[in-house]
Amino acid sequence: MKQAKEDLRIEGGITRGPKIEIIVNGQPLRAFDGETIGAALAAAGIRELRRTEQLQDPRGLYCCMGTCHGCLVTVNGQPNVRACITPVQAGQQIELQEGYGKIDPAAPEPPPGRLVLMQVPLVIVGSGPAGLSAAIAAARVGTKVLVIDENRQAGGQIYRQLPRDFKVSDAARLGADYADGQSLLGQVRELGEAVEIWHEALVWSVFESNQLAVAHDNALVLLDAKAIIVATGAYERPVPVPGWTLPGAMTAGGAQVLLKSQRVRPGRRALLAGTGPLQLVVANQMLDAGMKVVAMAESTSMLGAWRYLPGLLHQPGLIKQGLAYIYRLKRAGVQMLRSHALRSIQGQGQVNSAVVGRVDMHGYPVAGSEKTFEVDTVCMGYGLIPSVWLTSLLGCRHDYHPLVGGWVPFFDANMQTDQAGVFVAGDGAGIAGVLVAKMQGTIAGLHATAHAGDITVDQAIQASLPQLRQLDSMGQFRRAMDRIYRIQPDLYANVTDETIVCRCESITAGEIRQAIRQGTANLNDIKKRTRCGMGYCQGTNCQPSIAAILAREFDADPAGIEMQTTRPPARPIPLNLLMGDLELGSRNAEVGKGQSA
Ligand code: FES
Numbered sequence: 001m002k003q004a005k006e007d008l009r010i011e012g013g014i015t016r017g018p019k020i021e022i023i024v025n026g027q028p029l030r031a032f033d034g035e036t037i038g039a040a041l042a043a044a045g046i047r048e049l050r051r052t053e054q055l056q057d058p059r060g061l062y063c064c065m066g067t068c069h070g071c072l073v074t075v076n077g078q079p080n081v082r083a084c085i086t087p088v089q090a091g092q093q094i095e096l097q098e099g100y101g102k103i104d105p106a107a108p109e110p111p112p113g114r115l116v117l118m119q120v121p122l123v124i125v126g127s128g129p130a131g132l133s134a135a136i137a138a139a140r141v142g143t144k145v146l147v148i149d150e151n152r153q154a155g156g157q158i159y160r161q162l163p164r165d166f167k168v169s170d171a172a173r174l175g176a177d178y179a180d181g182q183s184l185l186g187q188v189r190e191l192g193e194a195v196e197i198w199h200e201a202l203v204w205s206v207f208e209s210n211q212l213a214v215a216h217d218n219a220l221v222l223l224d225a226k227a228i229i230v231a232t233g234a235y236e237r238p239v240p241v242p243g244w245t246l247p248g249a250m251t252a253g254g255a256q257v258l259l260k261s262q263r264v265r266p267g268r269r270a271l272l273a274g275t276g277p278l279q280l281v282v283a284n285q286m287l288d289a290g291m292k293v294v295a296m297a298e299s300t301s302m303l304g305a306w307r308y309l310p311g312l313l314h315q316p317g318l319i320k321q322g323l324a325y326i327y328r329l330k331r332a333g334v335q336m337l338r339s340h341a342l343r344s345i346q347g348q349g350q351v352n353s354a355v356v357g358r359v360d361m362h363g364y365p366v367a368g369s370e371k372t373f374e375v376d377t378v379c380m381g382y383g384l385i386p387s388v389w390l391t392s393l394l395g396c397r398h399d400y401h402p403l404v405g406g407w408v409p410f411f412d413a414n415m416q417t418d419q420a421g422v423f424v425a426g427d428g429a430g431i432a433g434v435l436v437a438k439m440q441g442t443i444a445g446l447h448a449t450a451h452a453g454d455i456t457v458d459q460a461i462q463a464s465l466p467q468l469r470q471l472d473s474m475g476q477f478r479r480a481m482d483r484i485y486r487i488q489p490d491l492y493a494n495v496t497d498e499t500i501v502c503r504c505e506s507i508t509a510g511e512i513r514q515a516i517r518q519g520t521a522n523l524n525d526i527k528k529r530t531r532c533g534m535g536y537c538q539g540t541n542c543q544p545s546i547a548a549i550l551a552r553e554f555d556a557d558p559a560g561i562e563m564q565t566t567r568p569p570a571r572p573i574p575l576n577l578l579m580g581d582l583e584l585g586s587r588n589a590e591v592g593k594g595q596s597a
Pocket of ligand 1: 541
């Protein structure tokens with residue numbers, strides 16, 4: 001276990017929670033109430049969190065959102081705990097995990113679960129900008145709303161808040177997103193009991209008549225709602241390269257969680273590689289935090305961007321902000337490499353260096369153009385993909401969207417899917433950014449309320465007219481951005497046979513290609529033959545890469561590839577909820593306590 005002499009916590013602007021001590025592999029370690037285990041370990045320079053069962057290779061923090069399950073550790077004798085979302089507690093015993101880990105027979109048994117049936121008018125899954133805007137719109141016209149979120153706090157990825165135990169002393173140092181998030185959360189608080197939020201609640205299955213199965217507060221809650229809004233957001237598109245599973249290699253969004261929410265630097269010297277504006281934002285946040293950013297590789301050339309100027313000019317403020325980010329990075333001496341992509345990452349046990357190289361307009365590597373950078377942190381950000389596991393479980397129609405580079409649920413002007421009473425909003429409905437997410441959330445909230453019978457459809461249409469008008473303008477901006485930063489299909493040409501594609505099951509591209517050459521032609525078949533997609537994340541992380549590899553093998557349009565079927569449990573749930581002495585609760589029973597935003 002390596003421990004850095006230097007503490008990677010970012011000082012200034014906040015006061016952390018009380019100092020505590022946790023035990024990591026038998027050694028005491030300083031932490032602060034409110035921190036996640038992952039952040040406390042990262043702050044101490046402990047990057048390797050586990051070794052895989054299959055290859056015994058080291059893994060560390062990757063997505064920091066609880067999605068990838070790469071950061072599993074054993075906590076107080078219980079294996080497979082996600083370090084990135086689990087808070088520290090004084091005296092907690094943490095073991096860096098070998099393989100699947102072992103249950104400590106002396107560890108206390110969890111209490112038996114309960115089964116509760118509930119009915120609510122409107123349930124919203126996800127408490128990011130779309131989910132919160134939907135809740136506000138619905139509650140303001142008199143509907144009681146239940147919001148379900150996996151995280152400990154509302155806000156989603158963009159408005160990710162500081163831990164409750166942290167106190168803000170200088171909000172200006174936390175950036176505009178923090179202030180925007182506070183404003184939205186303030187509106188939710190003003191609505192009082194009209195909006196109830198369940199934190200750390202997992203929707204893991206959907207039963208008949210769209211009944212949601214939710215794990216919350218040691219209860220299995222079967223939830224019937226008149227209307228459902230899915231606002232599950234998005235996650236980062238993986239483009240695997242050799243070495244991308246090394247500790248220190250993470251998504252740009254994962255680095256942002258550490259910087260923004262936990263106030264911890266992910267490392268000291270960073271390289272960012274990918275495409276899209278998120279890289280610019282994260283690189284600037286790294287500079288704010290005092291990190292050295294050595295280079296930023298953007299895979300697109302940006303040469304034809306002027307053609308999309310009319311669309312971009314619909315949001316001049318965002319363009320100005322983007323140019324300011326670029327200016328600052330250049331002044332800080334960051335090498336800005338256009339038409340360059342990540343080739344490989346090297347290191348013994350953690351990242352020591354990374355190689356980037358030139359790519360052509362399709363993303364195909366140009367030989368002889370490689371550059372090596374000595375870094376301890378590599379952030380990969382090839383755009384976002386809608387998180388569609390829940391709309392998939394709900395049986396909604398999905399279409400492959402070439403500009404998004406992934407599957408998107410079908411929805412109409414009211415944000416309703418092809419399933420009556422199921423609405424979508426935000427990045428889970430197609431990647432469109434925070435402003436669109438809020439507008440779509442408002443529209444979905446109003447029309448879901450109409451579906452629940454609390455207002456008429458005409459009232460919902462009238463109330464959502466301002467958002468509909470703005471959406472048109474925002475849509476033009478978004479389409480321009482999508483075209484400029486469109487994912488290049490030949491980026492996947494760099495995925496060598498030895499490269500791990502399925503991080504959970506350690507399945508390589510070679511194994512996937514072999515299955516394809518043996519006659520497998522769809523994602524579900526590949527899953528059955530290789531276990532690719534059967535791991536902890538249920539294929540969330542590997543499905544887009546497998547689809548891209550499949551399309552390349554057949555020289556086919558990805559739009560013709562059938563989406564992988566989502567199977568319950570779509571999220572990891574404690575087995576005691578299914579196996580304990582269950583008692584049947586009554587309808588409308590209260591489960592735990594709803595928490596404030
Ligand atoms: S990466 Fe999680 S199942 Fe493949």
